[in-house]
Amino acid sequence: MAAALTPQQLSETHRPTLDQALETIGTRAYWSPHPEHPKAYGEGGAPGSLGAAEGKTAFxxxxxxxxxxxxxxxxxxxxxxxxxxxxxxxxxxxxxxxxxxxxxxxxxxxxxxxxxxxxxxxxxxxxxxxxxxxxxxxxxxxxxxxxxxxxxxxxxxxxxxxxxxxxxxxxxxxxxxxxxxxxxxxxxxxxxxxxxxxxxxxxxxxxxxxxxxxxxxxxxxxxxxxxxxxxxxxxxxxxxxxxxxxxxxxxxxxxxxxxxxxxxxxxxxxxxxxxxxxxxxxxxxxxxxxxxxxxxxxxxxxxxxxxxxxxxxxxxxxAGVNTIVVDSTDDYRGLLANVAFSLSLYSGQMCTTPQNLLIPRDGITTDAGPKSYDEVVSDIAAAVNGLLGDDARAAALLGALVNPDVKARVEAAGELGEVALPSRTVANAEFPDAVVRTPVVVKLDGTKTDEDAAYLSECFGPVSFAVAVESTDAALELLRRTIREKGAMTVGAYTTSPEVERAIEDVCLDESAQLSLNLTGGVYVNQTAAFSDFHGSGGNPAANAxxxxxxxxxxxxxxxxxxxxx
Amino acid sequence: MAAALTPQQLSETHRPTLDQALETIGTRAYWSPHPEHPKAYGEGGAPGSLGAAEGKTAFxxxxxxxxxxxxxxxxxxxxxxxxxxxxxxxxxxxxxxxxxxxxxxxxxxxxxxxxxxxxxxxxxxxxxxxxxxxxxxxxxxxxxxxxxxxxxxxxxxxxxxxxxxxxxxxxxxxxxxxxxxxxxxxxxxxxxxxxxxxxxxxxxxxxxxxxxxxxxxxxxxxxxxxxxxxxxxxxxxxxxxxxxxxxxxxxxxxxxxxxxxxxxxxxxxxxxxxxxxxxxxxxxxxxxxxxxxxxxxxxxxxxxxxxxxxxxxxxxxxAGVNTIVVDSTDDYRGLLANVAFSLSLYSGQMCTTPQNLLIPRDGITTDAGPKSYDEVVSDIAAAVNGLLGDDARAAALLGALVNPDVKARVEAAGELGEVALPSRTVANAEFPDAVVRTPVVVKLDGTKTDEDAAYLSECFGPVSFAVAVESTDAALELLRRTIREKGAMTVGAYTTSPEVERAIEDVCLDESAQLSLNLTGGVYVNQTAAFSDFHGSGGNPAANAxxxxxxxxxxxxxxxxxxxxx
CATH class of the missing domain: 3.40.605.10 (Aldehyde Dehydrogenase; Chain A, domain 1)
Structure with a gap:
C-alpha cells in the first residue's frame, strides 16, 4: 500500500519529542509529554484525542x-x-x-x-x-x-x-x-x-x-x-x-x-x-x-x-518482598499518612507495594515523642482507617481485588498472627459486584525465626506485616536477607540518623535495591516516574531487568x- | 596503605587516552595507543617499557x-x-x-x-x-x-x-x-x-x-x-x-x-x-x-x-564454522594471496580462520579469465605452498600446533575427502620440538548431503574444505544454514556482482554474522581491529556476545x- 505517513511527517511530528526524551533520560529531571489529567483529553485538550464521554463510548x-x-x-x-x-x-x-x-x-x-x-x-x-x-x-x-x-x-x-x-x-x-x-x-x-x-x-x-x-x-x-x-x-x-x-x-x-x-x-x-x-x-x-x-x-x-x-x-x-524500615522520623504524621496511602493504593496489588514494616520492638523516636512498637502499628492502622473511612473515597483508592486468590489471602491473613488492622468490605455504589477490601495489617515477631516463613514470602494483595525487630541493626540484617533471598522491587526507610541512613543505603547498594528515604508527602514508595526513576534494579531476585x-x-x-x- | 597513585595523577596520565577511546568507539576510525612494532618499546621507545632483551630476560x-x-x-x-x-x-x-x-x-x-x-x-x-x-x-x-x-x-x-x-x-x-x-x-x-x-x-x-x-x-x-x-x-x-x-x-x-x-x-x-x-x-x-x-x-x-x-x-x-563464498573477482591474484595467508596464520588456530571455501562447481569469473572449481582450488593450494615454501618464513607465520588434538585432526583430514593440498611438516630451527604443520585443504562435494557432516562441523586447526556447490545461490543457502546452525565468527566473500554482494549482505544481516568483502590486500578476514571492528556478532551460535x-x-x-x- 502507499505510505500515508512519510518519514518527513513523522520526523516533523515526533522528532522533538524523541529529542526531549533523550535529553531527559540523561538529566533524569521531571518530564512527560502525556498529560495526567482526564480533562486534558478531548475537546479543548490534546488534538484528536477522545474526551471522557467519547472514550467511554468507544469502550x-x-x-x-x-x-x-x-x-x-x-x-x-x-x-x-x-x-x-x-x-x-x-x-x-x-x-x-x-x-x-x-x-x-x-x-x-x-x-x-x-x-x-x-x-x-x-x-x-x-x-x-x-x-x-x-x-x-x-x-x-x-x-x-x-x-x-x-x-x-x-x-x-x-x-x-x-x-x-x-x-x-x-x-x-x-x-x-x-x-x-x-x-x-x-x-x-x-x-x-x-x-x-x-x-x-x-x-x-x-x-x-x-x-x-x-x-x-x-x-x-x-x-x-x-x-x-x-x-x-x-x-x-x-x-x-x-x-x-x-x-x-x-x-x-x-x-x-x-x-x-x-x-x-x-x-x-x-x-x-x-x-x-x-x-x-x-x-x-x-x-x-x-x-x-x-x-x-x-x-x-x-x-x-x-x-x-x-x-x-x-x-x-x-515477585519480591518489599520492606519499609522504620527507625525514626521528624514527621510522624507524614510518615503515617504516606505509609497508609502506600498500603491502600490499588488494594496493595502493586509489585511495588510495601509488605513488611520493620519496627524496633522498643519503639522509635519521632517529632511527636517516642512511640512504642504497638503505638506505631496502631497509628498506622488508624491512618489507614482514616484514609479509607468513607466508602466512596475508599473504593476510588482501592479499586477491586483482581482475582479470588487475592481475596483468599486477605481472608486467611488473620491466621498468620495478631491482626492489628482487620480488613473490611467496602461497597462500590456503581459496581455492586466488585470485591473491595481494605488492607489487613498483621503483627509478627521478627525476633522469632519460626515466624519468618510469613514475612519472607510474598503475600500479594492488601496484606502487610508489622514485624517487630530487636533493633534497627536487626532490621537492616533482615532487610539484607529479604532482598538477597526474596528480592525487592522497592525499599522504603524512615530515619533521622545520618548513620542509619548510610547503613540502609549500603544494604541497598550491596543488594541492588531501589531506596526511597523519608517519604512523607505526595510521593509514594510504590510509584516511579519514567525518564527519572528506575523501576526495579535488575540486580536482585525480584526482576532481572x-x-x-x-x-x-x-x-x-x-x-x-x-x-x-x- | 597510603595511596601512591592519586586520582589526580591517574587523571593527568590517562584521561586523554580514555577520551580518545570514547571518541573512537563513536567514529570507529583507526586508532591505538599501543604500538605494534617491537622496536617501539625499550630504550628510545615508550617510557619505562621493557625492550626486546629486557623482556626476554624478565620472561x-x-x-x-x-x-x-x-x-x-x-x-x-x-x-x-x-x-x-x-x-x-x-x-x-x-x-x-x-x-x-x-x-x-x-x-x-x-x-x-x-x-x-x-x-x-x-x-x-x-x-x-x-x-x-x-x-x-x-x-x-x-x-x-x-x-x-x-x-x-x-x-x-x-x-x-x-x-x-x-x-x-x-x-x-x-x-x-x-x-x-x-x-x-x-x-x-x-x-x-x-x-x-x-x-x-x-x-x-x-x-x-x-x-x-x-x-x-x-x-x-x-x-x-x-x-x-x-x-x-x-x-x-x-x-x-x-x-x-x-x-x-x-x-x-x-x-x-x-x-x-x-x-x-x-x-x-x-x-x-x-x-x-x-x-x-x-x-x-x-x-x-x-x-x-x-x-x-x-x-x-x-x-x-x-x-x-x-x-x-x-x-x-x-566455536563456529567460518565460510568464504567465492563467486567472482577482479583481482584473482589478490584473492589467492589473501586466502592463503588467512588459512596459514597461526596454523588456522584462530576462532576467525575460514574453514569452508564455497566455490561453484562450474567455476568462477576472474580478471584472469574463467577459472574452474579445480583450478581455483589448485591455485589456492599453490598460493599456500608459495607462502610457506621457506621453512623459516613458514614457521614465523604458522607458529606451532597448540595441542595434540589439533595435530590429530590435521593427520586425519585426508580421510574426509580428496586432499587438494597436503599438510607438510615444517622444521623450526630454534625449537626443534615444536610441532609445525602447514594447512591441509580437502575437496568436498557440497551438492551431496551425505558429505555435509564434515564441513558443517568445526574442525579447529589448519584444515579447510574447498566445498563445490551447485551455484552461488546454493552457496548462499549453505552459508545461511551454516551460520544459523553452527555459528560463525567471520564470513568472507568475493564477488564483482552488486546483486550477489547484496544477497550475501542480506544473509549476514538476517543471520547476524560479520562480513568481509573482497579482501585482496593486507587486511585478512581473521583479523579485527579494536575500536572499529566487532569481533563476533553475539547473534549466532558462535558467541553470545x-x-x-x-x-x-x-x-x-x-x-x-x-x-x-x-
Missing amino acids: DAVLNTRFDLDQPGTDGWTGGEVSPYGPELGVEYPHADIDVLLPAMKAGTAAWRAAGPETRALVCLEILSRISARTHELAHAVMHTSGQAFMMAFQAGGPHAQDRGLEAVAYAYQEQTRTPGSADWSKPQGKRDPLKLTKTFTTSGRGIALVIGCNTFPTWNGYPGLFASLSTGNPVLVKPHPRAVLPLALTVRIAREVLAEAGFDPNLVALAAERPGEGIAKTLAVRPEIRIIDYTGSTAFGDWLEANARQAQVYTEK ALCDAAFVANRFRVVEVRRQA | DAVLNTRFDLDQPGTDGWTGGEVSPYGPELGVEYPHADIDVLLPAMKAGTAAWRAAGPETRALVCLEILSRISARTHELAHAVMHTSGQAFMMAFQAGGPHAQDRGLEAVAYAYQEQTRTPGSADWSKPQGKRDPLKLTKTFTTSGRGIALVIGCNTFPTWNGYPGLFASLSTGNPVLVKPHPRAVLPLALTVRIAREVLAEAGFDPNLVALAAERPGEGIAKTLAVRPEIRIIDYTGSTAFGDWLEANARQAQVYTEK ALCDAAFVANRFRVVEVRRQA
Missing part, C-alpha cells in the same frame, strides 16, 4: 463484539474476560495458528531493519501518540481487566504506561545510534600505503519478540518490552494475560494501523490470545523463532522462562558490520 | 620459579605448563582455597564501588599501561603457552589485546556515566506546590566476575571480560587455561600492584590456577558469589555454562537509586 462499542485484527493464521475466536467490577466484557479475540502467524510476522523484518533506528523510533512514537489520544478508552479497558479504580487505570494505564514505552524507545534509539552507520578506516603502515577499509554498521533485530502480559498492569508492564523490541527491529507478538486482553488488543490494533500507514507490514505486531487453559505462553516461549521475551508475573513462571527459553533473551519481573536502562535494550539487537577494501 | 627470570601473588587462601602450588615449542615452563602458581579467596575478594567491593566510574576506568588504564610496558615479556609468555609465532604473540597478545581491554573500559565508562550521579526532580501540581525529590544514582557491580581463559589467546580473549567487569565495579577472578597460565598470572600480578598503589584492595583481582584434572571452572561457575562469567572455548562447555551458571551473566565465545559493544558491558552493573523528599 462500550467494543464490548460484546469480535475484535478482528485481520491477522494471518486466525483459526478461531476466544475470550471470556470478566471485569473485577462484575460485568463480563464479552469480547472475542482472534486465536492464532502460530505455525502460520510466526512466519508471517517475520516477512516484514528486512524492510523494518532497513528503515533504520530513527524511522523505527518515530513510527513507535506515532503508535504511542495514537494510544495517548485514546487514553480514556484504554482507561476503561485497564479498569475492567485489572480492577484498578478509574483514576489509577487512567493515569497508570495511560500516560504513565505511555511514558515507559517512550522511555524504552529513547533508550533503544540511543543505543542503536552509538555506532555510526559507516566509517572509513585507515591504518598507517610506515612508509607503505596505509591499509584502508570502508565499513558499514547495521542494527539488526534478533527475531520475534514475545511480550507476556500481566493481569494487574497490562499496559504499564507491557509497553516497555513491546516498544523496546519493536524499535530495535524485532516483530513483537503480544500474549496478554487471559483476564487482561483488551488493553493490549487495543494497543496491537493501533500499532498495526500505524505500521501499515507508514508502509510497513502490520504483522510486525500481532496478538496471541489463548483459549482457556491453553497455556500458550509455555509453547511460544520455546519456539525457535522467539528470540526475546518480556514477562511480568509469578516467580515460578519467570524462573521457568529463564531456565527453559534458552534460545531467547529473557527479561523478567517476578530494570525499567528502563541501557541493559534493557542493548541486547535486543546486534550490530552487523560489512567491511570492504577501500 | 626467563620467571621460568622455574614460584609465582607468588600473596593471595588469601593459598593452600598449595600447581603448574605444569609445557610450551608448544617444547620447553617446560616450570612455573608454579598459587592454588586457592576458594572458600577463603572468594570472601576476601568481596571485602574491597564497597570502596571500589565508591570510587566511581571514572576512577575505576583510570585505574584500569594504569593497569593496561603497565601491561603495555611489559609487552615484550608478555609476548614470550603468550608464545610459549599458545604456540603463536613470536611476532603474532607480540602483536595479538600485546597491543591488540591491550586495545580490546581499553575498548571494554571505554564502553563500560560510557554506559556507567549515562545516568547522572544525582538529579533534582520537580513535578508540577497545578496550583499546589510541586512534588520535589532529590535523587542519587550509583553504579554498583553485580558480584565477583569469573574470567575463564583460553589456550590460544589468553590475553586477547581474556582482557575484554576482565576489564569490562573490573571497571564496572566487580572483583575479578581469573581462571586461566591450565596450558596458558603465565600470561594471565603476569596480568593479575600487575593489576594487584596497581590496585594496591591506588589505595584499593589488591584482592579485587585474583588468580585461580588449578591442579591437573581439577576442573575448577565448573565448580567456580555455579558458586553463588560468581555473578558474571566470561568464557572463550569449546561449544560444549560454553553451552554448559549458559545452562547451569544461572546465577551469573554469562558471556561466551564458542560481541567484542565490544554496549551489550557486553551494560549488564555487568546495576544502577541503584536513592530518592529523598527535597
